[in-house]
Amino acid sequence: MTDDDYVIEAEDLRRTYAGGFEAVTGITFRAARGEIFALLGTNGAGKTSTVELLEGLARPDGGSVRVLGHDPYSERAAVRPRIGVMLQEGGFPAELTVAETTRMWAGCTSGARPVGEALETVGLTRRSDVRVKQLSGGEKRRLDLALALLGRPEVLFLDEPTTGLDAEGRRETWELVRTLRDTGTTVLLTTHYLEEAEGLADRLAIMHEGRIAAEGRVDEVVAAQPSHISFELPDGFLAGDLPPLAPLGISSHETVGRTIRLRTFELQRAATGLLLWAQEQRVELRGLGVRSASLEEAFLHIAKDQETTG
Numbered sequence: 243m244t245d246d247d248y249v250i251e252a253e254d255l256r257r258t259y260a261g262g263f264e265a266v267t268g269i270t271f272r273a274a275r276g277e278i279f280a281l282l283g284t285n286g287a288g289k290t291s292t293v294e295l296l297e298g299l300a301r302p303d304g305g306s307v308r309v310l311g312h313d314p315y316s317e318r319a320a321v322r323p324r325i326g327v328m329l330q331e332g333g334f335p336a337e338l339t340v341a342e343t344t345r346m347w348a349g350c351t352s353g354a355r356p357v358g359e360a361l362e363t364v365g366l367t368r369r370s371d372v373r374v375k376q377l378s379g380g381e382k383r384r385l386d387l388a389l390a391l392l393g394r395p396e397v398l399f400l401d402e403p404t405t406g407l408d409a410e411g412r413r414e415t416w417e418l419v420r421t422l423r424d425t426g427t428t429v430l431l432t433t434h435y436l437e438e439a440e441g442l443a444d445r446l447a448i449m450h451e452g453r454i455a456a457e458g459r460v461d462e463v464v465a466a467q468p469s470h471i472s473f474e475l476p477d478g479f480l481a482g483d484l485p486p487l488a489p490l491g492i493s494s495h496e497t498v499g500r501t502i503r504l505r506t507f508e509l510q511r512a513a514t515g516l517l518l519w520a521q522e523q524r525v526e527l528r529g530l531g532v533r534s535a536s537l538e539e540a541f542l543h544i545a546k547d548q549e550t551t552g
């Protein structure tokens with residue numbers, strides 16, 4: 243991948259609010275063309291503050307940001323027509339209908355999609371003549387998304403796109419985001435739903451107190467956490483009868499009743515060693531469970547760190 247393939251580039255990016263509070267403390271990341279990049283983080287981690295810098299809504303207090311090769315703040319005219327922005331609060335005139343709102347927006351957008359197509363894309367066709375104030379929270383999010391898509395953006399910023407949507411609406415939005423990605427759109431989204439990031443993002447960053455605490459593909463971020471093995475101690479055996487655990491790469495263990503729970507960064511070596519031991523002993527490891535860490539564990543580990551250091 244060459245430098246030209248990166249359409250969002252943040253380097254040592256900083257944002258300080260009035261009063262001197264530094265909400266973004268020097269973050270560096272890049273998103274490639276046609277990639278879905280998710281920004282995760284606990285409340286107040288600095289996601290929205292970061293996305294606003296990427297969208298050109300505020301000038302960074304340090305570092306640099308480039309979107310499609312331009313500074314989104316000082317070269318706004320070059321960047322704005324090529325990006326789509328879905329904010330957390332749409333704030334449309336409540337008395338206009340869905341179609342009127344979309345038409346009004348289309349009037350301000352160069353090369354806009356037809357209104358009908360935009361509404362169909364987000365499943366709002368049947369609500370075209372309903373006033374915005376009568377929409378449900380989830381329908382308002384869909385309208386936000388329709389407006390963000392009007393200009394066929396090359397880069398789409400989605401701030402918590404599925405908050406307020408029901409399970410079906412969430413899945414439909416994920417499908418739509420995947421389709422957009424597959425046609426070359428770069429998507430940067432923030433979310434509080436870990437399964438959303440896990441299922442949707444090609445790469446992600448977890449923010450923590452204004453900095454990036456972990457970044458990469460889901461499997462890379464998760465690899466920093468230990469995997470788990472659990473099984474029932476065979477009849478007639480005590481925990482002390484198990485083979486020495488450290489040489490198998492097992493870093494910690496606990497016994498709850500007859501259940502043994504192990505943690506390891508070397509899942510294959512540990513599992514193989516235990517299975518060989520069971521075979522030699524001619525016993526079955528009942529209830530055997532072997533799994534990698536989850537994104538939730540990685541996230542909680544970072545959040546816990548925040549509590550102990552914060």
Ligand SMILES: Nc1ncnc2c1ncn2[C@@H]1O[C@H](COP(=O)(O)OP(=O)(O)OP(=O)(O)O)[C@@H](O)[C@H]1O
Nearest residue numbers: 259260263265283284285286287288289290291292
């Ligand atoms: N206009 C502002 N003035 C002062 N502080 C602000 C301002 N906007 C945000 N902050 C602070 O900056 C920090 C980061 O806020 P931000 O909204 O970027 O976090 P976030 O990760 O998007 O949070 P959430 O998940 O809760 O939406 C928070 O401590 C917040 O209180």
